[in-house]
Amino acid sequence: MLKFIKHNLSSIDGVEIYPIVSLVLFFIVFITMVVFVIKLPKGKIDYVSQLPLEEDNNNKEINHE
Secondary structure: HHHHHHHHOOOOOOOHHHHHHHHHHHHHHHHHHHHHHHOOOHHHHHHHHHHHHHOOOOOOOOOOO
């Protein structure tokens, strides 16, 4: 199956730039997220990590009977 794709892509001029562009975009997004996580304050990380464990008393209870 790969030979069918390779044959079609080999006839396109300048197709070799697409893998390079996608790799560069991936690394830009990855490095941006790493920097964002490193700069995130510890208090915010603690708050977000406790969100799934908190009880929400503001919502009405739903009875599933």
